[in-house]
Amino acid sequence: MEERRLQQQINEQLFKKLQLAYFCVDKSMRVTCFSKNLRNYGYDSVLVGAEIEEHVDFMIGLDAQTELDLPMVESPSGTPVAVSLLPSSGELTVLISDASGHAEQRQLLQQKANENELLLEQQHKLMGQLSLASKELESKNQQLEEASRLQTSFISGVSHEFRTPLTSIIGYTNLVKEDLLLVSESEPEVKASAQQNSEHLRAVQRSSKHLLSLVENLLDHGKLDSNEIFIRPKSTDLAELFDDVALLLKPLSDSKNIEFKLDIELTNSFMAVMDDSRLRQCLINLVGNAIKFTDQGSVTLTARLADESLTISVADTGLGISPENLKKIRLPFWQAADTGKAGTGLGLTITERIIELMGGDLDISSELGKGTCVSFEVPAPMLLETPIGECSTVSGSKVLLAEDDADIADLVAMMMSEAGVDVTHVENGALAIEALRDQPFDLVLMDINMPVMTGYEALEKLQESKNKTPVVILSASSIEADRAKAESLGCFDYLVKPVDIGDIFQIMNRVVDQESL
Amino acid sequence: MKKKKICMVGDFSVGKTSLTQTFVNNVFSDKYLTTIGVKIDTAIIGDTKLIVWDVAGRDSLSPINSSYLVGAAGIVLVGDGTRENTIDDLSIIWDTVKNRIGEVPVVVALNKADLYDWSVSDQSYTFFSEQGWDVFSTSAKDGRNVEEMFQALVEKITN
Secondary structure: HHHHHHHHHHHHHHHOOOEEEEEEEEOEEOOOOOOEHHHHHOOOOOOOOOOHOOOHHHHOOOOOOEEEEEEEEEOOOOEEEEEEEEEOOOOOEEEEEEEEEEHHHHHHOOOOOOOHHHHHHHHHHHHHHHHHHHHHHHHHHHHHHHHHHHHHEEEEEEEHHHHHHHHHHHHHHHHHHHHHHHHHHOOOOHHHHHHHHHHHHHHHHHHHHHHHHHHHHHHHHHHHHHOOOOOOOOOEEHHHHHHHHHHHHHHHHHHHOOEEEEEEEEEOOOEEEOOOHHHHHHHHHHHHHHHHHOOOOOEEEEEEEEEEEEEEEEEEOOOOOHEEEEEEEEOOOOOOOOOOOOOOOOOHHHHHHHHOOOOOOOEEEOOOOOOOEEEEEOOOEEEEOOOOOOOOOOOEEEEEOOOHHHHHHHHHHHHHOOOOOEEEEEEEEEHHHHHHOOOOEEEEEEEEOOOOOHHHHHHHHHHHHOOOOEEEEEEEEOHHHHHHHHOOOOOEEEOOOOOOOOHHHHHHHHHHHHOOO | OEEEEEEEEEOOOOHHHHHHHHHHOOOOOOOOOOOOOOOEEEEOOOOOEEEEEOOOOOOOOOOHHHHHOOOOOOEEHHHHHHHHHHHHOOOHHHHHHHHOOOOOEEEEEEEEOOOOOOOOOOHHHHHHHHOOOEEEEEOOOOOOOHHHHHHHHHHHHHH
């Protein structure tokens, strides 16, 4: 007994030195001894003989055989303690030590680590949401692109359907008009009737051309939206181009009793490397607009070619544009409500975009009631070599025409025959291949959409058979993909209907010149 | 009065301390303060004195210290309903519990039910149901289902 008391005293002193508190329990979990400093941790009701579960909460559920380390348990005093349960000979000694220093350090580190991990989780979650949103946007974008593609395809389909009959209407009207000119040399009565008919035909022609330009504007707008308009520079006679524009639009200004003035100064050379058809389109749009919105006075087209740069301005004495409308005028489909003039509202938008593609900027200045001036400057590199085809002739050439539309075929054949060209007409690609096997031709003019065998298929066959006869496509489609497809199949050139017969002759001259080299 | 030890276990920052404080002291704080080691609280449900061990959360570096689980009569598995990974981790935590103290009564608290971005998958619900565990969508913030969840566990323990 004395020995046990002595041992306890030694333990007390040792534990005190080590800042340890303790208690012991027997098998029945009743307290057999405890250190006085136990109360420092808030365990102040512990008594010898008492059931430990009544006074120390962390002992609940444990027995005298449990050996366990419980690091950092929050004690009743609030101090974190480390608890060790040491069973021995049926008794259990429980050691309690202050762990506040370690706990504080751990708290700081763990807090930071957990906060960082939470931020990472949050970031990961946001990235996931962002990726999902991005995928949704991508899918919507694809749907929109598909819708836009369908729209362009629809417009191009419609324009194709319009172009083919319009080619016939415009071409045949021309032929009839020429016939009428011959009639006008005869008797006065016939002459009067012919003049009247000629007027009617002019009206038909005007309306047809207007319809064609509306269709082309719609098509161009769709193509600009999908970046399908390309500038194709080639040798261009600017003097001829301005004359053409004047000839085309003069009747319009005459009909409104407006003076149409041309002020052209083309120094050095008239020939420049430009996309003549797109430049022509811009000039027709701008001058046409000026005439449309001018009821008295004049419209002046000024052109200056200097230092490989072409400066154009179109000035009118028309209605003018208010500052408010001047801001909206470049928007597609926009038209001033108060002018009462018809149109698609696309002409200026398209013109501006084409000028941008040619490397220029459209400038518009206007004063309400006094008039408007639109101007732009585009690069116009000079052509140094002699234009191809000037001295060549098409007369006597043999041309194979593959065209399923009988009206267009007759029209082209008639105009070419007049120039002394020997034309053989077939209705589809298969017959064209057959004809080329039977006899040689200088040139093939080929439509794309034909029954039995399309122009594309025929081009493919010709490529396979290594036939060298140049093929010029006459297509109603001005879609870039169609042109590219034909070019990849080896076509010599690609013309869009309604085709100018002069363009065909120019190509024929190129073919002759190339062959003679 | 019977005394029963239960342990709150789950990943860090799922709201174990908040649920305990809401239940025991009816207080809630938005501020996140990570628990180190274990905090012990008591509450009375019927004729049972519940000794609630709020065990430090599991994180990617340190697993749950299973020594704290010894002597527990029941377990509250706590997940954050807005963090799917914390719910997926409950099965791993359950394995730790089972390996140390064997099968004991369990309830599941899917906490933070007051937040809008709830993301508990059907597979998780199926898993809990297969284990025979009662699942509570709790909010330590507004108190929803907190008492019901503890009550359910006590009933499981005492029955």
